[in-house]
Amino acid sequence: MMNKSKKESLLQAAKELFGECGYVETTFKKISDKAGVALGLLTHHYGNKEKLFLACGLDVLEHFLKRLRQATSEADSGFDGVMRFCKAYLDFSIDRDSNWLVLVRCSPYSDMKTKTDRDIMDSMFSQVHQELERVIARGIEDGSLVTVDSKSTAQVIISLMVGANRTRVLTPYAMPSLYKDVLDFVARSIKA
Amino acid sequence: MMNKSKKESLLQAAKELFGECGYVETTFKKISDKAGVALGLLTHHYGNKEKLFLACGLDVLEHFLKRLRQATSEADSGFDGVMRFCKAYLDFSIDRDSNWLVLVRCSPYSDMKTKTDRDIMDSMFSQVHQELERVIARGIEDGSLVTVDSKSTAQVIISLMVGANRTRVLTPYAMPSLYKDVLDFVARSIKA
Amino acid sequence: MMNKSKKESLLQAAKELFGECGYVETTFKKISDKAGVALGLLTHHYGNKEKLFLACGLDVLEHFLKRLRQATSEADSGFDGVMRFCKAYLDFSIDRDSNWLVLVRCSPYSDMKTKTDRDIMDSMFSQVHQELERVIARGIEDGSLVTVDSKSTAQVIISLMVGANRTRVLTPYAMPSLYKDVLDFVARSIKA
Amino acid sequence: MMNKSKKESLLQAAKELFGECGYVETTFKKISDKAGVALGLLTHHYGNKEKLFLACGLDVLEHFLKRLRQATSEADSGFDGVMRFCKAYLDFSIDRDSNWLVLVRCSPYSDMKTKTDRDIMDSMFSQVHQELERVIARGIEDGSLVTVDSKSTAQVIISLMVGANRTRVLTPYAMPSLYKDVLDFVARSIKA
DNA sequence: TATGAATGAGATTTCATTCAT
């Protein structure tokens, strides 16, 4: 059983801190202290703060995509796939171990100004859309969904996921039933 | 014909810069340069950066609320009111003169860390929710809407507004039909 | 009698330190300590280290040019003008109060890598050449000099000034008679 | 056919980089990258950066001296020797393969601050002077030169070489005929 | 000999805020 490498410690500490404190409030010192490594190792391994931030976001996104794909793979109809997708999305966002907040702050929907190769994040994130488009297309084919454009409907549903998630994890006034209500809202709108 | 006062110039410049560049990238120097006034006037009039940021956000929010209220007041049914609310929300967000982006970065849905009296913004923003709850309640009463809980449905719909808006103004991949699709999506889900 | 302003103190301290320690070894801290002002005032007034360096060099260059022009203006022949020019050049370089070394490190003949608007320094320095070209041209006309091309001869003589000066102020082995020998060398080469 | 040893690759890369970028801008990483060897080999073989810099300079100086000595050895008079010396000096400085710039930045005439055993460089460089003194002495003896002090005249002529060379390789405004003009200037000044 | 991860002191630069005028 190997210990985590210092590079990995750094990434883990960064994910937690970027998520909790945001980009600006997270400093090199905080990260290296938390990871228990030297300050300079950060640039040695990751180049600069922005690149580390991106690495954190992509790491979370990778796990996120895995979870979404697993969820849709278990669906027995297009409609079921959409619902599983939405549930998996929302569940992942409140999983304590997922470091979801980093992705919130780093995703294309964030209001942060990044000079970062935002393109990389954009193109990776588009896979989330593709996954949903796929199940919507299936649902239209198998008759479990109303007839809509799959691409634009995916964009609407993901917009709702984004907004609901932000309501829950960022605002102080989300109702306990929010995620359930959201699923009902989606179901009513697209069920055949 | 009075010229704008220096205090007002400052607020206007700040709204534009906070919106365009974000909180961190917007500096006192940039603001005072753009406004064409002395640096020191900023703290003199607004206390500190956070307070100015809040003032910008509240200023936009005020106009936003006015627009929403006018929209709902013209409705001839609850359902119509909801649709008018949503349309007004989305229209305002792409109005060139509304300085919407400041509010995006300052609202409870922002991923920024603020020490600011976030409470003030939260409580002001809750009026947006109340406005929507009101028309939903009316729609349930007048039979134009499905029977749902007005408070939680308002939260879902506003979540969708938030997400759709972010898709449009922050990401590079929003489809041209997004706002229209969103309205259709809402209508399908709640129309009686 | 006003005291020197903080901006002026900064420039004076910088001239001394850049001259004595070189660009790299001169730090913001050393400069602000020596000038007795706050660290941040440096960028406030001069933008950045490079610009301050340039300001130092140009300040010395300005005094240098004044001295050269005065020297040539007193000449009673072209040949005399050239000799006065050379003497003034060399004298200025060992004047304790001239902060000559900054200019050595900042001039077009320096081996430092500068991103600085080197162009500004180059074009200012070309005035030194022009001044010498003028007296050479006069000497050819009045018959006190051999017939040569004034522009290229100026370049040769200034090359000799540059080299002799570096020998004197940078190397440990300059002979005491160097400057005198240089003047003799020039006289032999160009006297009619 | 042996390949260059890693130690030699390192020296070659260092000569090019120190010459092109200067001492400060040249980093261990750049050197090891360019040489295609491990970072740690640098200190392993050369101790530290300063020592490597000196090694580079001395390597170039060695070739330089060889060239100068060959040039003077072919002279058929003292005057001819001086002219050959000067020509060889200037030619070497624009030989693409000589890595001359390292020596410019490392020589006693450089404006860099070095903690390096500057003494070593100084004493090696004095051999350049000695070589010129020798031919000047010969020229006085054989009557091909004016009667001057050989040591101090050597210093003047080398000053001119230094300055002319810097004009050519460091400034943007050297005239094409500069090196030729310099040789003429010297000839006029010392020919018997 | 060879590698490159690891260290941490130190440099430059930014900028909100203060304050004398």
Next chain:
DNA sequence: AATGAATGAAATCTCATTCAT
């Protein structure tokens, strides 16, 4: 109300050098 010089804490990033492998 208005100005902008002045402050200094804090952040990011660099890089020679060390050292375990």
